[in-house]
Amino acid sequence: MLDTPKHSVPAVATAPHTFTSNRGLDQEEPLLFEIGRPEVSGVDIEAPAPFAARLGGLERKTAIGLPGLSEPEAVRHYVRLSRKNYSIDAGLYPLGSCTMKHNPRLNEKMARLEGFADIHPLQPQSTVQGALALMQELSRWLLELTHMSAVALSPKAGAHGELCGLMTIKTAIAARGETGSRNVVLIPQSAHGTNPASAALLGFMVRTVPAGADGIVHSEAVAAAVGPDVAAIMLTNPNTCGLFERDVVAIARLVRDAGGYFYCDGANFNAIAGVARPGDMGVDAMHLNLHKTFSTPHGGGGPGSGPVVLSSRLAPFAPVPFLAREGETLRLVEHSEGTASFGRMVAFHGQMGMFVRALSYMLSHGSDGLAQASRDAVLSANYVRASLRDVMSQPFGDRPCMHEVLFDDAWLQGTSVTTLDFAKAMIDEGYHPMTVYFPLVAHGAMLVEPTESESKASLDLFIATLRDLARSALSGDSRRFSSAPHYAPRRRLDETAAARQPVLRWRPGG
Amino acid sequence: MRYLPLTDQDRTQMLHKIGVERSDDLFADVPNGLLDRGLDLPRGKSELEVERFLSALAEKNVPASRAPFFVGAGAYKHHVPASVDHLVQRSEFLTSYTPYQPEIAQGTLQYLFEFQTQVAMLTGMEIANASMYDGSTACAEAALMAHRVTKRKKTVLSGGLHPQYADVVRAMSKLADDETVALAPDVRAREDLIAAIDDSVSCVIVQSPDFFGNLRDLAALGAACHRHGALLIGVFTEAVALGLVTPPGAMGADIVVGEGQSIGNALSFGGPYVGLFATRQDYLRQMPGRLCGETIDANGERGYVLTLSTREQHIRRDKATSNICTNSGLCALAFAIHMTLLGEAGLRRLARVNHANAVKLADLLAHIPGVEVVNETFFNEFTLRVKGDAAELVEKMAVRGVLAGVPVSRLLPGVGLDDLLLVANTEVNTDDDRGAFVAAMEGAL
Numbered sequence: 001m002l003d004t005p006k007h008s009v010p011a012v013a014t015a016p017h018t019f020t021s022n023r024g025l026d027q028e029e030p031l032l033f034e035i036g037r038p039e040v041s042g043v044d045i046e047a048p049a050p051f052a053a054r055l056g057g058l059e060r061k062t063a064i065g066l067p068g069l070s071e072p073e074a075v076r077h078y079v080r081l082s083r084k085n086y087s088i089d090a091g092l093y094p095l096g097s098c099t100m101k102h103n104p105r106l107n108e109k110m111a112r113l114e115g116f117a118d119i120h121p122l123q124p125q126s127t128v129q130g131a132l133a134l135m136q137e138l139s140r141w142l143l144e145l146t147h148m149s150a151v152a153l154s155p156k157a158g159a160h161g162e163l164c165g166l167m168t169i170k171t172a173i174a175a176r177g178e179t180g181s182r183n184v185v186l187i188p189q190s191a192h193g194t195n196p197a198s199a200a201l202l203g204f205m206v207r208t209v210p211a212g213a214d215g216i217v218h219s220e221a222v223a224a225a226v227g228p229d230v231a232a233i234m235l236t237n238p239n240t241c242g243l244f245e246r247d248v249v250a251i252a253r254l255v256r257d258a259g260g261y262f263y264c265d266g267a268n269f270n271a272i273a274g275v276a277r278p279g280d281m282g283v284d285a286m287h288l289n290l291h292k293t294f295s296t297p298h299g300g301g302g303p304g305s306g307p308v309v310l311s312s313r314l315a316p317f318a319p320v321p322f323l324a325r326e327g328e329t330l331r332l333v334e335h336s337e338g339t340a341s342f343g344r345m346v347a348f349h350g351q352m353g354m355f356v357r358a359l360s361y362m363l364s365h366g367s368d369g370l371a372q373a374s375r376d377a378v379l380s381a382n383y384v385r386a387s388l389r390d391v392m393s394q395p396f397g398d399r400p401c402m403h404e405v406l407f408d409d410a411w412l413q414g415t416s417v418t419t420l421d422f423a424k425a426m427i428d429e430g431y432h433p434m435t436v437y438f439p440l441v442a443h444g445a446m447l448v449e450p451t452e453s454e455s456k457a458s459l460d461l462f463i464a465t466l467r468d469l470a471r472s473a474l475s476g477d478s479r480r481f482s483s484a485p486h487y488a489p490r491r492r493l494d495e496t497a498a499a500r501q502p503v504l505r506w507r508p509g510g
Numbered sequence: 511m512r513y514l515p516l517t518d519q520d521r522t523q524m525l526h527k528i529g530v531e532r533s534d535d536l537f538a539d540v541p542n543g544l545l546d547r548g549l550d551l552p553r554g555k556s557e558l559e560v561e562r563f564l565s566a567l568a569e570k571n572v573p574a575s576r577a578p579f580f581v582g583a584g585a586y587k588h589h590v591p592a593s594v595d596h597l598v599q600r601s602e603f604l605t606s607y608t609p610y611q612p613e614i615a616q617g618t619l620q621y622l623f624e625f626q627t628q629v630a631m632l633t634g635m636e637i638a639n640a641s642m643y644d645g646s647t648a649c650a651e652a653a654l655m656a657h658r659v660t661k662r663k664k665t666v667l668s669g670g671l672h673p674q675y676a677d678v679v680r681a682m683s684k685l686a687d688d689e690t691v692a693l694a695p696d697v698r699a700r701e702d703l704i705a706a707i708d709d710s711v712s713c714v715i716v717q718s719p720d721f722f723g724n725l726r727d728l729a730a731l732g733a734a735c736h737r738h739g740a741l742l743i744g745v746f747t748e749a750v751a752l753g754l755v756t757p758p759g760a761m762g763a764d765i766v767v768g769e770g771q772s773i774g775n776a777l778s779f780g781g782p783y784v785g786l787f788a789t790r791q792d793y794l795r796q797m798p799g800r801l802c803g804e805t806i807d808a809n810g811e812r813g814y815v816l817t818l819s820t821r822e823q824h825i826r827r828d829k830a831t832s833n834i835c836t837n838s839g840l841c842a843l844a845f846a847i848h849m850t851l852l853g854e855a856g857l858r859r860l861a862r863v864n865h866a867n868a869v870k871l872a873d874l875l876a877h878i879p880g881v882e883v884v885n886e887t888f889f890n891e892f893t894l895r896v897k898g899d900a901a902e903l904v905e906k907m908a909v910r911g912v913l914a915g916v917p918v919s920r921l922l923p924g925v926g927l928d929d930l931l932l933v934a935n936t937e938v939n940t941d942d943d944r945g946a947f948v949a950a951m952e953g954a955l
Contacts, residue, residue: 029620032850038853041859045856045859046863047863054885055755056887060755063854064631064632064854064858065631066628068851068856075593075596078843078847081621085616085617086614087602088606098607104513109561115569115571115573118575119573119779120574123574123913127913130569144549162833167682197830198833201686201833203687244539245539276545298607299840300608300615300618300840301839302836302839302840304836334921347644347780348584348780349779352780354782360560362551363555363560363563364554367551369511369553373513376514376521379521380524382530386527400530400539427613432611455520456515456516456520458515483808488613493612493813499819502818504623504802504804505630
């Protein structure tokens, strides 16, 4: 029933032009610099009475050029811009590896409590005991869910957490006197780009570990790559192909026996949170993306938060600050002197606003709800897989996946439709596309992560839509694809031109 | 569970469609015995219960708005217009991802393009990126970028740089096998940075207004850097200052980085904040972080995309200019909206009010016996020398209901600066607040 289109849509070419270039609710919005004026302000501030400045002659002497808008103009500008965005609140957002789940508004309300939002990171610690207690409670949840020994809360995002983990590992290696001799990090081909980038920042050499024909890393491949020069392996589990690395325990043992550490990229923790514990699998360090697994919003690309859980082998080398308890009082240890800590990754103490949201989410779910959420995320991805497996191809065969399912473009061979075209056609159907062309190990990859936030009806409509698009693609109906999207605020944008002649800011006179 | 739409009946039907009997069958690849090992965590709570629990924790803190408040040192209490927080909570901003599909992310992309322009204007630089995590990490990234540009590895850190920024640069440099030379804490901005520069130096990192509040003229330093082929990195932690003082970009800085929290963003106990990163056009391809650029669509209409991603980790992997992925998009939006509401005229007035208030407080404090205002110049924060231990004084003043500032020893312990107190004063502070400060300090001393 859902496999047939709901109704036909008139061709867009027949629609008349409009004077404003607006199309009903789809309104054009000029740049701020084309509508604002430097002398206009939407904030009433009274200029101070004359006084003797203490600026030592460094007063700004030239105009800044910043335009201002009155409050109604500003509200309209940003509201109109907002309407040009897709969002999880408006529809299914199946970006693989990104975990676009529902963002509960309770979290936003809690993060805005004055006692959290309006406290300063350097006011006396006696006046922020509730904030420190919240950090400790968050730590307790993260450590229990992962079964690890310690947590560094301060990293600002996933990639920053990777850096934190590797800095900890490099410090631990230095403490063993093996600096220089142990400088290789093993990374599978399917890894996120942040893994090799993080390793390279610290001067590690990256040695690629091949995956098997079944999409996972086999212990034999690790055995062949590991040696006394290996500092660590960075393994994403579940991996970016949506598969659980079933040799994980053996891989951990191989690396640890060779004197290395096991860094687990926790980007995909949403598949197993509350169900299985990384600490049981030999993990030494793992970052958690609070903005993925624990529902703090992505905000159009941040802010995130990337706490790193650590094994007892690495805990002493973790960055400052960390929490200490003295009787009934909590204290932040802010200096590394006299400890084995490698030092500091950020000013202050990390993403408090995200800590509140993540804890609000975990308290709401509880241990039972977190496990159910992971199981539903995995169930939904497998439901999508099972509903599309007769049409779309999977690079590693049809087998159970974790919380995301990976398709490739083999099924599109012989058509004129590419993965990109298929993604853009999804936009016309009202969906945000899945992650495309990642991971690189699958040709024309399409990585679908529906998350646990979708109802069955929502999944069914999504599946029916993809089946309908697939039928068009396979029947040679290229109109839906080659020029898509047709119904978005912009038609396909020329990214090549943008890179060839970069225009990165507005300038007076255009 | 209120966030999970699937019913047990749905789950059964879906398992049937998949062709397995139980949820556990989908986890067959997890090694034997590692499923459901048990968690020592409570069961789920209603919204009401969660609110009660978290509100009780929040009540144990003293918010800035509940006391005369003078704490700064890299994060500042400012008034943020109500419309800012309303607008950033629009679903389409709050719950969207990085704009990888530009046709349905023009809202995010256009505000990033506007943000980049605002930051470039404010810092006096040619271009800016779409934000970093915060000021301190932007500072560390600036040093790494300077190393790529100069092909050298030595960073010179001013003694006026925020100590935690210096710590972040030092930790990164040490573990990346780069070199740092840190000058001693420089309370009165009298250090000789030029003497520290030679042809092996990649960059000099200097802050103005500096950690102790002093304003610094960077022009001679910039010229000296350039004579030796080094880059000058200008840092600020109080963005509002740039509404009143000469920006680093007008004094020869090659890279300008800073903390944008002051504009649009709450204190939030230290994060999330937004790092600002600006530089010269010439260094564009060595920049870290996301960049938004203008282009056209298939109909020839203007639009925006993420661009120059060949610098970035998802394309270049271990050859990328940075490992950064998620940045501070929503905090950048808050900055952009607040800056749009201010406009140049509003920003200049706001900055003048900040400076005027700080001058008033400095003049009041100068009359207290045993208290000395160290600075000759400052914007909205200055250093006091007090009799005795500043940290103890702050605690005593907190008991009297005044959050008086940051003892320098909290960030620089054990270097003989225990009698120094940083005091910030913004537009939120009233004459009554300043009176309360003076009374509390006189009482505590």
